Amino acid sequence: MQLKYPTTPTKELTLDNGLKIITGEISQATDAYIDLVYKVSRCNELPENADINIILSSLLLNDNEYIPSPDGKELTSFHLDDFTSYRQRVRLADLDVAFSQLATMMSAPKMTEATLQKVIKRKNSHRAARDIFISNYLTPQEVTELLYPFSGYSNNPDGTPTSLSRLDLDQLQQWHQRWYMPNNATLIVVGNVSADNIFSLAEQHFSAIPHKPLEDFKYDKEAAEPGKRHIEVRKDTKEPLAIMAFNLPDFDFLKDNPNALGALDIIVELLNNYFRLMPGGSGAARKILNQNSGIFFLSVKAQSADQTPSQLESGLRTYLNELKRNPIDAQSLEHARENILTRWAGWEHNPSALPYLLTTYHYAKLPLDSRAQRYQALLNITPMDIQNFANTYFTEQxxxxxxxxxxxxxxx
Structure with a gap:
């Protein structure tokens, strides 16, 4: 096992208007991978304008020009719990044009009524299909609302027919003016690029966009111990499914507790190994660490309709109780740790994965070079750390x- 974390070199620059620029230099990459990230998400929406953030992205992508990627894929938007990211792969020779187009989308984008109505119609027509639940990775809206009653992470990403009918171009333009500004954005470029060249191009295309006052927004955190919660719902799925989740501290807390964060990483890997070997059904374990909440999420799907969600839940309880009572064996710990470290090393040199990793560190106010410290912390995790974490956080409350x-x- 490597004892030195293979971090990709990064450089940072902030323009006078507040735009943050981060580069990651991966010499073996042939193209440049761009992420333009805005600190806005469905958390910032209200019931009366639900889904405005995604609708705006659809208009920007439909009504504005952008250069195609070498593999034919288009500029796309990703809507994360805390951010909205515009992601694009371009040839190195096309960086100048790509920056120009992204700067236009930030400063003076086109938006048309025809596109707005087309996007709303498409949203409403697909609404029923999106409610089908057949995956361990897709959480029913009813469950999401139970998990996140305060923070806004449960705001419906599809809106409602009523909220969409209220949207007009004026509201979308106001939303754009409120959030799409250089001092609320981070430009990340990864690939076989020169940091000095990227900084020069960014200065050329983005520096004229003015810094604007960013309105205060009150973000609410989820409760640490809200008490036991349970829900039963029906979905268009052939096999039953059970979900078990636990409220955790948010990422701000865990980043200052490397042993706790490392133990959580190991536990997620242990559960996914357990699901891979499970004779009946399939499952997934995830940690969902955001700026205002943390959730440890387990989902198990039955192999047949004969299995009940109660039986599936019982199996999860048995495994977690074993983690609480007995330290895991050294072989299981090392296997899980090696899998995680191998995956992390792959992300460092994957130009399509590294931008998201850099985004999370930047917005968590962590030095980018602290990625190596997290690697080292994982090497130091012991069976006792895992047992302590399970007993602290996997409780009925x-x-x-x-x-x-x-x-x-x-x-x-």
């Missing part, structure tokens, strides 16, 4: 459970 049933039949 932090627990949410959900049982997902097929539309036919009756609940247990």
């Amino acid at each position: 932090r627990m949410t459970t959900a049982h997902i049933f097929p539309m036919a039949g009756s609940p247990e």
Whole structure:
């Protein structure tokens, strides 16, 4: 196992108007990978304008020019819990044009009524299909609302027919003016690029966009111990499914507690190994660490309709109780640790993965070179750290459970 973390060299610059620029130099990459990230998400929406953030992105992508990528893929937007990211792969020779187009989308984008109506119509027509639940990685809206009652992470990413009918170009332009400004954005460029060249191009295309006052927004954090919560819902799925989740501290807390964060990383890997070997059904374990909440999320899908969500949940409880009672064996710990470190090393040299990693460190106010410290912390995790984490955070007061049933039949 490597004892030195293979971090990709990065450089940073902030323009006078507040735009933050980060470069990652990967010499073996043939193209440049651009992420233009704005600190805005569905958390900033209200019920009356639900889905305005995604609708705006659709208009920007449909009504404005952007250069195609070498593989034919288009500029795309990704809507994360805390951010909105515009991602593009371009040839090195096309960086100048790409920056010019992204700067136009930030400063003076086109938006048309025809596109707005087309996007709303498409949203509403796909609404029923999006409510089908067949995956361990897609959480029903009803469960999301139970997990996030305060922070805004449960705001419906699809809006409602009523909220969409209220949207007009004036509201979209106001939303753009409120959030799309250089001092609320980070430009990340990764690939076989020269930092000096990227800084020069960014200065050329973005520096004339004025800094604007950023309105205060009150972000609410989720409760640490909200009490046991449970819900049962029916979805268009053939097999039952069980969800178990635990409230954790947000990323701001865990970043200052490397042992706790490392133990959580190991536990997620242990559970996913357990699911891969599970004879019946399939499952997934995830940690969801945001700026205003933290969730440890487990989902298990039955192998057949004969299994009940209660049986699936019982298996999860048995595994977690074992983690609490007994330290894991050294072989399991090392196997999990090696898998994580190998995956992290791959992200460092993957030009399509590194921008997101750099985004999370930047907005968590962590030095970019502290990625190596997290690697070292993981090397130091012991079975006792894992046992302590499980006993601290996997409690009834932090627990949410959900049982997902097929539309036919009756609940247990």
